[in-house]
């Protein structure tokens with residue numbers, strides 16, 4: 001994801017997904033998504049019925065603007081074409097070599113690729129060159145972007161919606177199914193499929209040794225969709241129970257307090273010397289990796305190391321650092337001598 005929350009509307013491409021001739025010949029530069037003009041005309045800037053204001057928000061913090069985004073536009077009855085297909089593809093951490101062969105092949109097979117601008121920029125050249133159309137939008141606008149992908153598929157195209165890591169980890173696979181259902185369509189009608197990718201927790205864990213080999217829980221500090229009291233209560237439970245923890249979405253300008261609160265909760269339950277792996281932009285050009293102690297974590301919130309592209313890996317009570325690597329014993333030492 002982006003290293004800050006700045007949106008980049010200039011990177012947007014125009015939608016070309018329309019199924020009906022009327023929609024395609026529209027002079028509206030926004031998407032028509034294959035729905036009849038009547039559906040889209042009510043909102044000239046809409047990406048398939050969602051409000052553009054969602055993309056204006058620069059933090060995906062739970063602003064009122066974002067709630068406008070939830071409106072879903074065209075329904076399955078608005079599409080005349082035989083449906084195409086929709087596949088949710090996880091790109092893995094970033095660089096093309098971190099992508100699975102299956103993901104690459106699914107992307108090469110897609111006519112249209114839909115995704116957040118930063119992820120589109122991570123696509124291999126051959127995928128970009130092979131696609132008929134690539135539709136990218138800045139951070140936020142997840143609902144409108146996902147709906148755009150669905151509408152293109154309902155309009156007869158083979159569509160891949162992309163995201164970093166895995167589509168099942170704080171990502172759009174579930175949202176896609178929910179919107180398909182809300183449109184009166186079915187997953188089967190679109191041959192909906194998910195192609196997994198390496199989640200950030202795992203690609204980041206690999207950069208610091210073996211921090212997560214035992215029972216692990218992921219927690220996202222994004223209060224965009226889950227309120228902070230709930231996140232705090234989950235963090236308490238997880239930290240108290242001794243799981244190793246991968247912390248997603250640790251910091252953004254609007255989430256400074258969430259990061260500080262997270263550090264406070266972790267320090268309440270864990271030894272201050274507990275090793276923490278900090279991995280920024282795993283597998284990307286600006287990758288940075290550090291292993292610190294839990295007590296050092298609060299002061300790192302204001303550094304470039306911890307931002308929206310960072311994952312934190314918090315050890316459990318047995319985790320130690322050896323030879324610049326985090327080691328969380330799997331438990332074999334309790335049964336075997338080595």
Ligand SMILES: C[S@@+](CC[C@H](N)C(=O)[O-])C[C@H]1O[C@@H](n2cnc3c(N)ncnc32)[C@H](O)[C@@H]1O
Pocket residue numbers: 001093094163164165166167168169170171198199200201204247248249250279280281282283284307308309310311312
């Ligand atoms: C919305 S979540 C998406 C997670 C993604 N679906 C996955 O499976 O990794 C975004 C968060 O994932 C983490 N993340 C994604 N890519 C990363 C990378 N290359 N390096 C470190 N963390 C990353 C960061 O914590 C970021 O805030």
